[in-house]
Amino acid sequence: MNFKRFTFNYFQENTYIIWNNNECVIIDPGCSNNEEENLLENFINNENLKPLKIINTHCHLDHVFGNYFISNKWNTDLYIHEKELDLLQNSKTIAHEYGIDKFSSSPHPTCFLKPNEIIDICGLNFKILFTPGHSPGHVCLYDEENKILFGGDVLFKGSIGRTDLPGGDYNTLIESIQKNLLILDDEVKVLPGHGDETTIGFERKNNPFLI
Numbered sequence: 130m131n132f133k134r135f136t137f138n139y140f141q142e143n144t145y146i147i148w149n150n151n152e153c154v155i156i157d158p159g160c161s162n163n164e165e166e167n168l169l170e171n172f173i174n175n176e177n178l179k180p181l182k183i184i185n186t187h188c189h190l191d192h193v194f195g196n197y198f199i200s201n202k203w204n205t206d207l208y209i210h211e212k213e214l215d216l217l218q219n220s221k222t223i224a225h226e227y228g229i230d231k232f233s234s235s236p237h238p239t240c241f242l243k244p245n246e247i248i249d250i251c252g253l254n255f256k257i258l259f260t261p262g263h264s265p266g267h268v269c270l271y272d273e274e275n276k277i278l279f280g281g282d283v284l285f286k287g288s289i290g291r292t293d294l295p296g297g298d299y300n301t302l303i304e305s306i307q308k309n310l311l312i313l314d315d316e317v318k319v320l321p322g323h324g325d326e327t328t329i330g331f332e333r334k335n336n337p338f339l340i
């Protein structure tokens with residue numbers, strides 16, 4: 130699997146591009162200004178890639194900043210879980226509350242992700258893990274063959290997602306992690322929405338929220 134991480138916007142959010150041959154999928158596009166948009170666009174052009182889909186693990190502002198830019202430029206599909214729709218539709222208002230006035234609203238999703246369904250990302254099979262708690266319709270994307278998890282804001286290196294935002298719930302988040310993530314093998318690599326990558330085994334042993 131080819132993937133690249135960019136870290137974008139005021140919230141230091143990780144945006145991932147996954148590609149194969151000449152097609153790519155963008156997970157949580159956080160590009161929030163011209164400079165960040167150019168970085169992403171130059172990479173896509175230099176690698177001669179065609180963006181097919183955006184997938185939002187969840188629809189907090191920092192993960193959807195670039196939805197408009199990408200979908201407008203490349204006419205991509207947009208995948209989210211239906212329970213994130215309110216957040217997505219309110220993101221301009223939420224941006225305003227953070228003092229961000231330059232925000233282009235995301236288009237409406239073209240597809241709603243279902244728990245445990247398998248979706249195609251550039252020829253790879255990813256299972257949708259439903260992991261609410263940080264937000265109501267959060268999903269993680271798991272490539273069982275390559276043992277890679279795109280984890281959004283559920284599990285971080287040494288930490289977990291915050292649960293004090295609207296729709297967040299601590300017990301739900303812990304249950305999501307235990308039921309969906311801690312059942313995976315130690316060597317599964319976790320690519321989170323913020324900070325450095327980690328593994329399930331490392332977090333099982335060292336994460337203070339889980340031991």
Ligand SMILES: [Zn+2]
Pocket residue numbers: 187189263264282
């Ligand atoms: Zn979040």
Ligand SMILES: [Zn+2]
Pocket residue numbers: 140142189191192282322323
């Ligand atoms: Zn985030």
